Amino acid sequence: MTERRPDRDAVGRLIELAGPRPRPNAEELDRLKTAGRDLWRASLESRRGQSPPRIDRPPRRTPARRWLALAAILVAAAGLVFLLRSTVRAPVLGEIVVDTGDTERVGAPVRTGNVLEVGAGDVVALSFGDAQVRLDADTTLRVEAADRLRLERGAVFVDADRRDGALAVVTELGRAVDVGTRFQVGYRAGEMSVRVRAGLVRLEASPGESADGDATEVVGAVEIGAGRGASLSAVGNLTTFVDDGWGEAWRWIETASPGFPLASASGAGLDAVLRWVATETGWRLRYADPDLASRAASIRVGGSLEGLSPRDALAAVTAAAELEWRVDDGVLWIEPPK
Amino acid sequence: MDARAQRDAPGSGTADLRLVERLLAGEESAYDAFAESFIPKLYRFAQSRASRSDEVEDIVQSTLAVAFEKLPGFRGDSSLLTWLCGICRFEISNRRRRAGRSPEVSMGVDSELLDLIERLHDDAETTLDDLQRRELRRSVHDVLDHLPEHYARALEWKYLHSLPVAEIAGRLELGDKAAESLLTRARGAFRDAFRELADSTRADSSRVVSFPGAESGAAP
Numbered sequence: 001m002t003e004r005r006p007d008r009d010a011v012g013r014l015i016e017l018a019g020p021r022p023r024p025n026a027e028e029l030d031r032l033k034t035a036g037r038d039l040w041r042a043s044l045e046s047r048r049g050q051s052p053p054r055i056d057r058p059p060r061r062t063p064a065r066r067w068l069a070l071a072a073i074l075v076a077a078a079g080l081v082f083l084l085r086s087t088v089r090a091p092v093l094g095e096i097v098v099d100t101g102d103t104e105r106v107g108a109p110v111r112t113g114n115v116l117e118v119g120a121g122d123v124v125a126l127s128f129g130d131a132q133v134r135l136d137a138d139t140t141l142r143v144e145a146a147d148r149l150r151l152e153r154g155a156v157f158v159d160a161d162r163r164d165g166a167l168a169v170v171t172e173l174g175r176a177v178d179v180g181t182r183f184q185v186g187y188r189a190g191e192m193s194v195r196v197r198a199g200l201v202r203l204e205a206s207p208g209e210s211a212d213g214d215a216t217e218v219v220g221a222v223e224i225g226a227g228r229g230a231s232l233s234a235v236g237n238l239t240t241f242v243d244d245g246w247g248e249a250w251r252w253i254e255t256a257s258p259g260f261p262l263a264s265a266s267g268a269g270l271d272a273v274l275r276w277v278a279t280e281t282g283w284r285l286r287y288a289d290p291d292l293a294s295r296a297a298s299i300r301v302g303g304s305l306e307g308l309s310p311r312d313a314l315a316a317v318t319a320a321a322e323l324e325w326r327v328d329d330g331v332l333w334i335e336p337p338k
Numbered sequence: 339m340d341a342r343a344q345r346d347a348p349g350s351g352t353a354d355l356r357l358v359e360r361l362l363a364g365e366e367s368a369y370d371a372f373a374e375s376f377i378p379k380l381y382r383f384a385q386s387r388a389s390r391s392d393e394v395e396d397i398v399q400s401t402l403a404v405a406f407e408k409l410p411g412f413r414g415d416s417s418l419l420t421w422l423c424g425i426c427r428f429e430i431s432n433r434r435r436r437a438g439r440s441p442e443v444s445m446g447v448d449s450e451l452l453d454l455i456e457r458l459h460d461d462a463e464t465t466l467d468d469l470q471r472r473e474l475r476r477s478v479h480d481v482l483d484h485l486p487e488h489y490a491r492a493l494e495w496k497y498l499h500s501l502p503v504a505e506i507a508g509r510l511e512l513g514d515k516a517a518e519s520l521l522t523r524a525r526g527a528f529r530d531a532f533r534e535l536a537d538s539t540r541a542d543s544s545r546v547v548s549f550p551g552a553e554s555g556a557a558p
Binding site: 009011014015016017018019020021022023024028029031032035039040042044047166204 | 361402
């Protein structure tokens with residue numbers, strides 16, 4: 001048994017019990033310091049932007065011959081910089097599939113570092129890995145990484161239902177991270193809002209992104225399930241609310257829909273089309289009777305649904321199948337003809 | 339160590355902001371100071387919480403990547419180390435979720451345990467089970483890492499290496515009385531920080547943490 005020393009105190013006992021603080025392995029520490037330096041330098045570069053080197057004319061007179069030689073060197077150097085920049089490309093993370101403001105952008109790749117600006121009255125949709133991301137009008141979205149999007153203003157909708165791995169939407173106030181979800185994030189007038197249609201989203205006020213001024217620093221997280229939303233103000237107040245997942249706040253998402261997801265919609269089952277409509281609108285699909293449900297599975301859709309919005313597609317296929325439809329409190333009812 | 343050096347030591351509010359300013363300005367010496375002071379602490383923080391030891395280096399690297407991107411947003415509301423550990427904590431929980439592991443549930447160290455330890459005799463080690471000992475070790479090391487470095491070193495020199503005050507004074511370039519006074523302040527800072535950690539551990543134990551002022555209401 002250890003002899004008790006007369007000058008021991010509680011703090012001393014705690015530190016003795018805990019033992020020395022472990023030092024990282026020297027090799028690992030060196031690697032981390034080196035990698036950290038590269039990351040730090042890269043962050044400085046990205047903040048400085050991509051502006052080309054500026055060439056200042058020296059004040060004193062220089063013989064013309066020297067000017068020509070200098071100009072030749074600089075042109076060669078600028079060319080090399082351009083060549084290097086054009087050969088070292090960020091990886092492709094997705095593709096623009098809908099752009100109502102500039103149809104020539106459809107098909108363009110989306111890479112790390114890209115900033116997507118959507119003007120008033122337009123919408124954009126991207127395929128992003130196995131997720132789909134839609135941008136509302138007046139939105140600026142920066143693609144930071146394969147699993148992180150920065151919403152600088154506006155609103156984005158994320159359908160990450162089929163995605164493997166979390167996708168975070170980050171604003172100045174915090175981040176929303178999906179857990180296999182369909183949700184939208186808005187950042188307007190200094191307030192961040194999250195609405196969840198399906199799945200679960202974790203909303204975090206990130207460290208270093210707390211409010212300015214005298215506001216209490218917000219550090220915490222809340223999980224938001226389907227049918228609920230939350231808004232986070234710049235001063236750190238969080239309000240949760242019920243969200244139906246299909247109301248007016250969700251309408252813009254339909255206008256950015258890439259359309260029925262088959263290369264050729266002809267021959268698709270009616271039931272598949274109706275389920276797609278329900279997914280796009282947030283409605284719950286119900287058939288008036290079980291026979292109708294069986295019939296919908298066996299009816300094939302003729303013609304193309306290309307370019308049709310979910311509601312237009314609904315009208316077209318039900319008319320062709322001689323069925324009626326109505327929406328009542330978020331439920332899409334499919335009924336036999338009157 | 340004179341008062342100015344203590345004030346400017348990493349961990350103090352003004353020193354952290356000054357360091358961040360210099361990092362953002364691209365000063366290489368600022369990165370050297372940052373790496374020397376913060377990377378080992380971040381490593382320890384990740385090591386004590388990661389599910390697997392082979393993940394620790396990756397976690398720290400991911401944390402640094404996010405931290406440097408977010409650095410312009412650091413306002414000094416918390417210490418730089420607290421801020422970095424918050425990012426690290428998020429990276430760790432993200433990995434857990436991606437790997438399908440359940441969230442970490444930490445027993446933490448509550449104030450009752452602290453009171454118990456104050457009353458313990460030398461056979462203290464035998465009355466703590468493995469989990470308690472592990473949590474205690476993590477908490478003590480976290481607290482030491484968050485203290486000003488000269489406080490942490492003085493406490494370790496005294497309690498782990500049993501150095502006499504005169505030698506501690508020599509290492510800190512202080513007189514004996516100043517060293518005694520520093521040890522007293524260091525013990526007080528450690529005790530305060532430990533109790534604060536205990537209180538925040540209790541508040542943080544649920545999976546959903548409420549923001550101040552959170553309320554339910556109708557959709558806006």
